[in-house]
Amino acid sequence: xxxxxxxxLMAQSIASHLRLLTDQGILGFDCSPETLEILARGLAHNSxxxxxxxxxAQTEASSCTECALHKNREVGVFAQGDSKAEVMFVGLAxxxxxxxxxxxFQGEVGELLDNIIKAMGLNRESVYMCNLVKCPVADGQAPDxxxxxxxxxxxxxxxEEVRPRIICALGQTVAESILKQELPFSRAxxxxxxxxxxxxxxxxxxxxxxxxxxxxxxVWQDMQAIMRVLDLQGSx
Ligand code: URA
Numbered sequence: 001x002x003x004x005x006x007x008x009l010m011a012q013s014i015a016s017h018l019r020l021l022t023d024q025g026i027l028g029f030d031c032s033p034e035t036l037e038i039l040a041r042g043l044a045h046n047s048x049x050x051x052x053x054x055x056x057a058q059t060e061a062s063s064c065t066e067c068a069l070h071k072n073r074e075v076g077v078f079a080q081g082d083s084k085a086e087v088m089f090v091g092l093a094x095x096x097x098x099x100x101x102x103x104x105f106q107g108e109v110g111e112l113l114d115n116i117i118k119a120m121g122l123n124r125e126s127v128y129m130c131n132l133v134k135c136p137v138a139d140g141q142a143p144d145x146x147x148x149x150x151x152x153x154x155x156x157x158x159x160e161e162v163r164p165r166i167i168c169a170l171g172q173t174v175a176e177s178i179l180k181q182e183l184p185f186s187r188a189x190x191x192x193x194x195x196x197x198x199x200x201x202x203x204x205x206x207x208x209x210x211x212x213x214x215x216x217x218x219v220w221q222d223m224q225a226i227m228r229v230l231d232l233q234g235s236x
Contacts, residue, residue: 054083057157061134066150069093069135069143075102079130079158086230087122088164089113090155090174091205093133093143104129105206112206113170120223121234128162130155132177148177159196166226167198171205190222192229201226 022031058078064070077094080103089105097106105113117127133143133151155178159167169175172185178200179193185202192199203222204215227234 052161053157054079054161057154057161061151061154064134064150064154067135067144067147069133069137069147072137073099073135075099076134077102077104077131077136078134078154079128080104081124081128082126083128083162085126085128085162086165087168087226088128088130088159088162088166089117089168089170090178091129091131091170092174093131093135093137093147095136095139099136104131108210109206112209116206116219116223119220119235120227121232128158128164130158132174142173148173152177159198163198165198166192166229167195167200168222168226169200169202171208172202174205175200175202190218190225192225199229 018029018031018035021029058076061078062073062076077098091104094104095107097110098104100106104110113129114124117123132148132155134154135147135151137143167178169178172183175185175188175193176183179195179202183202188202190201190203192201194200201222203219209216209219224234226232
C-alpha cells in the first residue's frame with residue numbers, strides 16, 4: 001500500500017539532492033539558487049497532500065488543454081495551504097510570478113494578502129488559497145470567461161473537498177463567477193451570500209488595494225466579519 005507523502009517532505013528531498021549535485025559540480029540540472037530557494041521556501045510551506053481527490057484534480061489540471069491558457073503553462077498553480085481550512089481565499093488567475101513559483105499570490109499582491117491574513121490571526125498555512133483559473137495569464141490580463149468556465153470543474157472539486165465555512169471571493173469577477181450572478185459590487189461587497197451550505201464573502205481584490213489604498217478600510221471590515229464568524233481574535 002502506498003503512503004501519502006507530504007509535498008513538504010518531497011520538496012526537502014528534491015532540494016537536498018539538487019544541492020548535492022551542485023556540490024559535486026554536476027551540470028545539466030537547474031541547481032540555481034532561485035530553484036533551491038523556491039523548493040525550500042515555497043513548496044515546503046505547502047501542506048497539500050499528494051493523494052486523494054484534490055491531488056487527482058491537481059494532476060488533471062496540470063495536463064488540461066481545454067482552453068488556450070494551457071499554452072502559457074509550464075507549471076500550473078493549483079493551491080496553497082490547509083485542505084481542511086475554515087476559510088478559502090479565491091483569486092482570479094495566477095500571473096508570471098505565481099507560475100515561476102508554482103504557488104498563488106506572490107509578489108506585491110501576495111505580500112498584501114499575507115498581511116491581511118496575518119492581521120486576522122491566520123497565515124498561508126492555516127487558510128486555503130487558490131484561483132478560479134489554474135494556468136497563468138499574462139501580467140495585467142484577465143482570463144477569458146471561457147477559460148474560467150473550462151477551469152470551473154477544478155475549482156468545484158476544491159470547494160467540495162475543502163468545504164470551508166467561508167469562501168472569501170477576491171474581486172467582482174471572482175464573486176460573480178462563484179455565485180453565478182451579476183452583482184452590483186458596491187452593494188454586494190461585505191455581505192455574506194449563501195453558497196452550497198457555505199458562505200461567500202465578496203471583497204475587493206488585493207490588486208485593487210494597490211491602486212486604491214483607500215479601499216483597505218472596507219476590506220478590513222469584511223475580514224472582521226469573517227473573524228466574527230470564525231471566532232478569531234486577530235493578531236495584536
Ligand atoms: N495572483 C494570484 O494568484 N491570483 C490573482 O488573482 C492575482 C494575483
